[in-house]
Amino acid sequence: MSDYNKEEIRRIEEKWRNEWKKRQVYKVQSGASKKPKYYVLDMFPYPSGAGLHVGHPLGYIASDIVARFKRLKGFHVLHPMGFDAFGLPAEQYAIEHGIHPAKSTAQNIENFIRQMDKIGFCYDWSLEVRTCDPAYYKWTQWIFLQIFDSWFNRKNNKADRIAGLARIFETEGNANHLFPNLKYKLPGSNETVFTAADWKKYDERTRQEILMQYRLAYLAYTDVNWCEALGTVLANDEVINGVSYRGGFPVVKKQMRQWSLRITEFAERLLKGLDEIDFSDSMKDIQRNWIGKSTGAKVTFKIGSEKSKVADMMVFTTRPETIFGVDFMVVAPEHEMVKDITSESQRKAIEKYLAYVESRSEIDRMAEVKKITGEFTGAYAINPFDGREIPIWISEYVLAGYGTGAIMAVPCGDERDHKFAKHFNLPITNIIGSYYNGKEANPTYDAVLENSDFLNGLQMKEAIPEVVNKLEKLGIGQRQVNYKMRDAGWSRQRYWGEPFPVIYRDDMPYAMDEKDLPLELPDSNYFRPSGTGEGPLANLKDWIRINDHERRDSNTMPTHAGAAWYFLRFTDPHNKEKFASREALDYWGQVDVYIGGAEHAVAHLLYARLWVKILHDLGYLNFDEPFKKLINQGKITGDSRYVYRVRGTHKFVSAGLKDRYETDPLHVDVNIVNGLELNLEAFTQWKPDFANAEFILEEGQYICGSAIEKMSKSYFNVVNPDDIIDSYGADTLRMYEMFLGPLEQSKPWNTNGIDGVFKFLRKFWNLYHDQKGNVSVSGEGPTREELKVLHKTIKKIESDVDNFSFNTSVSELMICVNELTSLKTNKRAILEPLVISLAPFAPHMAEELWEKLGHSETILNASFPEYKEEYLKENSFEYPISINGKVRAKMAFALDMPKEDIEKVVLASEIVNKWSEGKPPKKIIVVQGRIVNVVL
């Protein structure tokens, strides 16, 4: 007897897990193959201690289906898995429990692999990488050094070796390659340009200082997000609404000497690259938004003030055509000119305002963005065109870090400027006529300019080039592009990360020798940050200090580092000479499809794209975008359950009656709730606190409240895939997760429909077995009807998998099985191709059936059946309509004409009647050979 029941499922799945391992069926053949390649990759997980919940495998199942499908279609498939194993949680865990991150991480990985194997993924585990493995991070460090050893050459728009730049300086100075960071001044001077002769005079230290301003990985004092509670610096994307992404602790600005990656130089290429790659529109939008390109002009205003020593003031504006509407200027409080331009009479007020700004934390600023504050400096700028004197204010709504840190305020056109003007009662010049109503600013581009001197009568759109040309001609302005994106902070004050492979001499970092890599993370039990801003490694004095003149960096890299290139390592993960061989990189090339969560839109994906671009420029890769196509699987949320405790008692009241009491909601473990009904006995045993709980029931039941929240241990709403596999098997889990809905959509987990999927698999199984449970397929030739069902299914599955529409392909398989069941099909010619099309979805069952059909090789080596269009066509006849003996039209009808078609024939005769009455119909709408409408 071999019914498809729990024991049988367990036997089959266990059997094939072992067989697959034993036969090494997933082993990727190294070296180029004649077959076309296909690289399908999951975003590798951080191995958290909580293990996998049912949400994690969603993307992995999808990629597994694609990998198996592509293999059956004759592709040479690379489908690896690894672990993003450095990271803060392991370090936090170490601080709390004294267990070394290396140890807890290794344990967690083991658990992840166990769970993944149970789902039947076709990973070649011999390719596994872990970012925390010295053999891996040796190359993370090596790539970092390549970045450190590069600069961005704006002349050819690519990364070049820094040695080349030094040669340029030696022969021509830096006149042709001004500092990317325009604020940088030469040591001991106010100049930014030096000659070849100057360069030759500089000492080594100065030269390195200058080169540092060009390196793509550079060290600088930067304002960083300092989180006191975590004792570390956070990247911009780890700070949300002024608090830390993890833990929600307050974050303040602090100046520290940090590594940064000069990603801003690549802003334009990162933007352009989006046009060539297949990411969803929303993903591209998020990246475009993050990069934040805006085009405008830089304009210089002369300053007239009580003191005349002051230099010019530069502003950035996207609306240079509004220059005659400038009623005041605003500069950031941190702007370097504030001190110089402030008049004596305003000095006190300004100092007071600066103190106020200083006192405001990041959170205050975030929380009160609408609050209008500012102070007049006493200084005036001169409008270069009409000589008007414009008061200069300072205000925190102008950011020091963007543009020039100063703006020209046009209150009639800009909402913020308008509010500022109203608040401080500043006069407002209207340059857009009726477009401005006096109450709110209008940022239109359509207005015809007024009060605008030589721009009068021009539409704003036309006026922009006009005014920019004039500015350029007068030498007081120029076209300018600005980006919101900042350079990426690359230092973390943490233990559990890659050490920076540099040695400091005289406070200047020098690359370590390649042969000395990896610079291993020293073994330590001091994980606690020093609290001064330095990381835990600073505690290891012997490691930090090499000798009297040399020391190491106490920071480590962010987790983004290991993740920025792991997809390259997978092509050749055991290479000891290179980060991957050129042959492997050239063969596997770009990732054909990358599946992962949308939450990595701005950090991981941008850094990965950056690293690939740099490696490409330096000649290590022949492509400069890592991922051809990106699929973002939706999050699976948890469906939490609540009980309501009457305040101050042991009484729990059912949800329907809770409003009659004063209650506190408590999360309750979803596993002791059936639907919404609480299992009272299980509840009293769940926690000691609840042992003597009393219940206020409605209709004899305790009904829980519910809410959709993220799956989390603390909400007790986590569903473990292991449990589902225990009761239904991995094949059902796989198909059910796909069946839940569109892959890219977020959805709550519920098991309501899982029986349907399970029943389908049993029906499928039964197709191949007779009443006694023996495999029985007949060699008879299939009927046309059977062939139609089969080929329809193959066609649908093929197009669905290509479109990542797995929920509909599961439906299609269900329809197919229903139809074949009612046709009582047991023919090999139908069932053999059908089981192949099931294989990507339910590999265990497919493999078992395949073997039972008499095949000794794995089903993975079969080939996916081709569908034949001829079986999909309807049998049809053409029906001619003749008027006065002349054939005027032909209509096609199916032989097995359904009722609706008969109605169409009736309709047709109506047409004939109308026609013969001398009133031809206005229109006959025929779609696919059928009349769908007649307009009389």
Added chain:
RNA sequence: GCCAAAGUGGCGGAACUGGUAGACGCGCACGACUCAAAAUCGUGUAUCUUCGGAUGUGAGGGUUCGAUUCCCUCCUUUGGUACCA
């Protein structure tokens, strides 16, 4: 506030470039099997209906012979972003 995506039965969701809305599954109802229940199998299941039909894809309008699909306005939800000049 701005940007993007999405709103379809009791529920999850189908419907390819405009062409029979509600596939498939869950749930529910009825039936078969059973002493009975569970499991299983079968049938039905948008709403209203005077059983002729009528109405239906967030709301309102438009284009079209024909709109879930395209356009405009509004509402709601989700994601991103936040004084970026």
